[in-house]
Amino acid sequence: MKLILAIIQHQDASNLVDALNEEGYRVTRLSSQGGFLREGNVTLMLSVEDAHLDHVIGVVREHCSTRTRYVSPMPPIAESGEFYPPAPLEVQVGGATIFVLNAEVDRLQA
Ligand code: 2BA
Numbered sequence: 001m002k003l004i005l006a007i008i009q010h011q012d013a014s015n016l017v018d019a020l021n022e023e024g025y026r027v028t029r030l031s032s033q034g035g036f037l038r039e040g041n042v043t044l045m046l047s048v049e050d051a052h053l054d055h056v057i058g059v060v061r062e063h064c065s066t067r068t069r070y071v072s073p074m075p076p077i078a079e080s081g082e083f084y085p086p087a088p089l090e091v092q093v094g095g096a097t098i099f100v101l102n103a104e105v106d107r108l109q110a
Helices: 010-022 050-063
Strands: 002-008 028-033 040-048 067-071 089-093 096-102
Touching (some): 002 010, 010 040, 010 050
Antiparallel strands (some): 002 040, 002 096, 067 089
16 A cells, blocks of 8 residues: 655645545545745645556646746845845746655554
8 A cells, every 4th residue: 555645736626636536535635834835735645555556646647737936035134225126936836746655554443
């Protein structure tokens, strides 16, 4: 078994979860936050048979888009009276950041 952790953007989450559910994959959706942009994103956690790994990554790829975001850096310290507007920094976010770990799954049922 493999455990897939997929960090994706909010905008893509519902469609991707629906697509995975429709194909019979169980998914846990966690709210998370990127350390760089400090914006909310979504982390999906799902375990799959090794043979399904490539297919599931393909489904993630199909539903997650790359988007451009602009970040305003902190303005530099200037002499009084001087103003240096900082140029916004362009970053590409997504489609998805994926981690794959070896896993064992135990379901405890009372
Ligand atoms: P954030 O940390 O908010 O990063 C958002 C985007 O900002 C990143 O997109 C990347 O394009 C850019 N970025 C991140 N750190 C940067 C830096 N030090 N300098 C310049 N640009 C930087 P993605 O690479 O698509 O990452 C999207 C989200 O996936 C990240 O949100 C973070 O939550 C997660 N992530 C990405 N790489 C990770 C890693 N190696 N470990 C853990 N989480 C990761």
